[in-house]
Amino acid sequence: MNNDLFIIDLTGCTNTGEIITNVSAAFEVPDSRERKIGLKLSDISLNQAQILSIQSLIASYASELDYIETPNEATKNMCENMGIKVQTPLFVDKYEQPNEQIGFEIAPKDTDSNAPSDMQGNGLPSDMGGNGVSETFAQEFSSDIAQASEFKGNGLPSDMGGNGLNMGGNGISDNNGNGFEEFKPIDFNENEKQVMETYKKAYDENEEDKQTWEEVDYYAPPTDEPVVVDSKQTIYVTQTLRSGQVLEFDGNIVIIGDCHPGSEIKATGDITVWGVLGSIAHAGMKGNRDAKIRALKMNAVQLRIANCYSRRPDGTNIPYIIKSSVFTPEEARIVDDSIVLFKIN
């Protein structure tokens, strides 16, 4: 038995069925077997039978349940009665200290590192054939798709998630203020401080247009369309995305390289850019509002998640030319109908 903890993040799960599915998916990775397992749960109430079934599932993979982390009191009490260790997650108030220097609205660090979990859950490619890749792109990136299928055997996706996204927390948060001083927007008026507008705000702003030119709305939400459950496929692209190129995929996209302005990334799942994101990124295309966009350096012209839309502040079109040596990994997700950036530490 390996004594290192293997933590499975289940904060995205809303019922026991999902928990069971995700736990068994996590055990597809050989590294996770014969280990002590830590479970991170969201605010859901579990009864004794449910906890027992999870425990026995873990035992069937020759592993041992070490602790459960949950904010839910009922589950906590039940675990304590059953002799399982309980931890309370650390939540930091997300709306303090917005970092105005970057222009984007940024909440302080998110201690709950659910980034790796998504990679574990979705990053296990069952069929990496690249079915959903748009045709033109399939040709250009055929080599990468081949590479992607190689990853499948090694179980690398989960490693990427676990180690990769968590690293770099050391110097980066300290340097954050300094690194951005040269990028201060030129005409930074009060209005532009509220940068990450939602679709709704963009619409309201144009109320006056309506009088003159009837209806001017920017981004129509696909309200009538049913939300499509994302496929669990992930495509790896190890190439710089240049102006005019479109990467469209039914699943998650991981780009190892930069995305230049003028290109577009569209995914039904998450988008992760291991480099500078300077283009338009649209995650959760088919209405998945839980989709996230992550980048080592976020400088996107526009961020779109499901039907939410937000744009870069004006006067910051110069920074994308300078490729910063200071990376500030950030994650964009929907909070109360608007897209908010969180630092990844």
Add this chain to the structure above:
Amino acid sequence: MTGSVIVITSGKGGVGKTTTSANIGTALAKDGNKVVLIDTDIGLRNLDLLLGLENRIVYTIVDVVEERCKLKQALVKDKKNPNLCLLAAAQTRDKSAVTAEQLKDICDTLKEDFDYILVDCPAGIEQGFQNAVAGANEAIVVTTPEMSAIRDADRIIGLLEAKEEVEKYRLLVNRVRPNLIKTNDMMSVEDVVEILSCDLIGIIPEDTGVITSTNKGEPIVNDENSLAGQAYMNVAKRIQGEEVPFLDIDQPKTLVEKIKKFFSKKVKA
């Protein structure tokens, strides 16, 4: 309301078509006209950058043509001037995404709501040029005082003359450097006009401020101290039918030059 559709073209690349479009558009809007700028350079769009509207574009002209949105949804309003709108080109497609008839339809629809429709033409004389010219009833041919640009402009004028819809075309000489003309190192504006035998609509002096304004995403007409900005304002006035004398672009920069010029005027008088 029937607006006029003006295509801004040149044949040669890099002579300042897009800069001219952005500045004339802004200048016309400043004078209280309702203006829409159409970028037809699909695949190599730049007009949005010059206006600083890159981050606001959601729908493009290709989305309009392929009926993914209404025309009015695709019009991006300028940050400062509510009279000015941009219909952006798609970056991820090429010139064949739009046909000449479709562009003509768009221009005809916009004519009803706007005073001026300025069409920024791509370089070359292929499909992109044919599209841009399709709906136009006026043209501004941009050139610089160089042989290569003049030859291309001549070719363009020939093509424009063959189009019946284009009622008139006028010449805009860009990046003129009075110092070089003085020393006979550059063709004078008179020479250019004589070679092309074409009406002149404006002379724009070379101005380093244009580079800065392009990078900032703010047209230089918003800078009232700039000579190039004033020249563009005058072009806009002439488009509106006013008679404005051509700007004296040979403006002295140093004190010594100012004194010299002051005395030379006295002598002439």
